[in-house]
Amino acid sequence: MRIAVIPGDGIGKDVTAEAVKVLQATGEVFGRRFDLVQLPWSADHYLKTGETLPANGYQMLRDEFEAIFVGALGDPRVADNRHARDILLGTRFELDLYVNYRPVRLLDDRLSPLKDRGRKDINFVVFRENTEGVYVGVGGRFKAGTIDEIAIQEEVNTYKGVHRIIRHAFEFAKANGLTKVCMADKSNAMQHGHALWQRVFKEVSALYPGITAIHQYIDALAMFLVKDPGQYQVIVTNNLFGDIVTDIGGALQGGLGMAASGNIHPGRTSLFEPVHGSAPPLAGKNVANPIGAILSAALMLETLGAADESKAIERAVEAVVAQGQTTTDIGGALGTREVGDCIAKRITKTN
Numbered sequence: 001m002r003i004a005v006i007p008g009d010g011i012g013k014d015v016t017a018e019a020v021k022v023l024q025a026t027g028e029v030f031g032r033r034f035d036l037v038q039l040p041w042s043a044d045h046y047l048k049t050g051e052t053l054p055a056n057g058y059q060m061l062r063d064e065f066e067a068i069f070v071g072a073l074g075d076p077r078v079a080d081n082r083h084a085r086d087i088l089l090g091t092r093f094e095l096d097l098y099v100n101y102r103p104v105r106l107l108d109d110r111l112s113p114l115k116d117r118g119r120k121d122i123n124f125v126v127f128r129e130n131t132e133g134v135y136v137g138v139g140g141r142f143k144a145g146t147i148d149e150i151a152i153q154e155e156v157n158t159y160k161g162v163h164r165i166i167r168h169a170f171e172f173a174k175a176n177g178l179t180k181v182c183m184a185d186k187s188n189a190m191q192h193g194h195a196l197w198q199r200v201f202k203e204v205s206a207l208y209p210g211i212t213a214i215h216q217y218i219d220a221l222a223m224f225l226v227k228d229p230g231q232y233q234v235i236v237t238n239n240l241f242g243d244i245v246t247d248i249g250g251a252l253q254g255g256l257g258m259a260a261s262g263n264i265h266p267g268r269t270s271l272f273e274p275v276h277g278s279a280p281p282l283a284g285k286n287v288a289n290p291i292g293a294i295l296s297a298a299l300m301l302e303t304l305g306a307a308d309e310s311k312a313i314e315r316a317v318e319a320v321v322a323q324g325q326t327t328t329d330i331g332g333a334l335g336t337r338e339v340g341d342c343i344a345k346r347i348t349k350t351n
């Protein structure tokens with residue numbers, strides 16, 4: 001498997017090193033070769049060369065690699081975040097990675113931030129639409145910097161875009177024996193764009209009579225995620241809402257450092273990354289939690305069809321979490337590298 005590795009900025013570099021370590025250990029245990037090709041695209045690279053990614057960058061990712069792994073992008077020296085926009089958002093759009101897949105699974109009751117809620121209550125997945133919504137950059141600023149400034153940011157919803165993400169959520173539920181899909185929008189206030197979500201949700205859910213289709217307004221969903229997360233199995237929502245509620249999901253898992261994600265176009269080169277950002281104050285200090293990155297590597301292997309290898313990584317992560325061999329953000333006393341070592345050592349073919 002040929003995989004492009006973009007450590008990026010800040011703690012992205014720290015956690016990617018550990019994900020690579022665990023992938024290599026997994027390759028050795030399973031006798032499989034992962035060809036991990038490091039790409040330097042980052043704030044450092046942009047500031048040095050003026051280039052965010054090369055002219056043929058997206059094509060290269062699409063044609064030469066089976067998957068892409070990203071650490072995190074974002075650096076205070078690049079005030080407009082241009083490199084992050086090109087590398088991360090650009091790849092999502094150019095490679096048409098329309099599924100943002102974010103599993104939310106609590107690995108240990110001890111990490112639950114909610115009173116009386118544990119592993120049995122916090123186990124669901126969020127599918128966030130990843131190529132439309134307010135993140136497409138349609139809009140503009142008029143009279144910028146004056147008291148007459150007008151700033152417009154349009155939300156784009158297409159039938160095709162809404163249909164394929166909702167369909168994906170139902171297909172996932174069906175394939176995994178799940179019985180409930182919840183679609184969250186704000187159709188009470190956003191009566192044009194979200195009326196489309198309502199229409200498509202009704203249309204698609206009718207094709208899956210064995211699955212209960214539930215609708216919630218996004219504000220209610222945010223409240224219920226904290227009050228009663230056990231009611232969810234599969235959540236599907238738009239780009240902006242998905243971005244926000246999966247940070248709540250990260251907190252439910254014990255913290256942002258635990259959360260993994262995939263940016264997927266089924267059957268094509270897809271991108272995997274931890275949910276967290278580059279956390280500049282933690283960078284290079286051997287304190288960042290590498291588990292979100294390592295679980296993202298597991299998601300990558302699952303998506304590439306290496307299910308046994310993926311499960312082996314998840315088992316190893318669960319074991320170190322159960323034993324408290326973690327970074328300080330989730331109550332342990334180890335550094336980033338030491339957590340990576342513990343997980344790599346625990347990769348085995350069976351339990």
Ligand SMILES: NC(=O)c1ccc[n+]([C@@H]2O[C@H](COP(=O)([O-])OP(=O)(O)OC[C@H]3O[C@@H](n4cnc5c(N)ncnc54)[C@H](O)[C@@H]3O)[C@@H](O)[C@H]2O)c1
Binds near residue numbers: 072076258276278
């Ligand atoms: N996908 C991405 O690459 C991505 C996502 C979000 C933010 N960003 C960028 O990252 C930069 C910093 O953004 P931010 O501070 O809002 O978000 P952040 O995720 O970097 O940090 C938010 C908080 O979570 C903590 N945290 C995050 N990851 C952690 C980890 N692995 N271990 C321990 N603690 C962790 C941080 O210390 C901080 O308190 C910005 O430039 C932003 O644009 C990038």
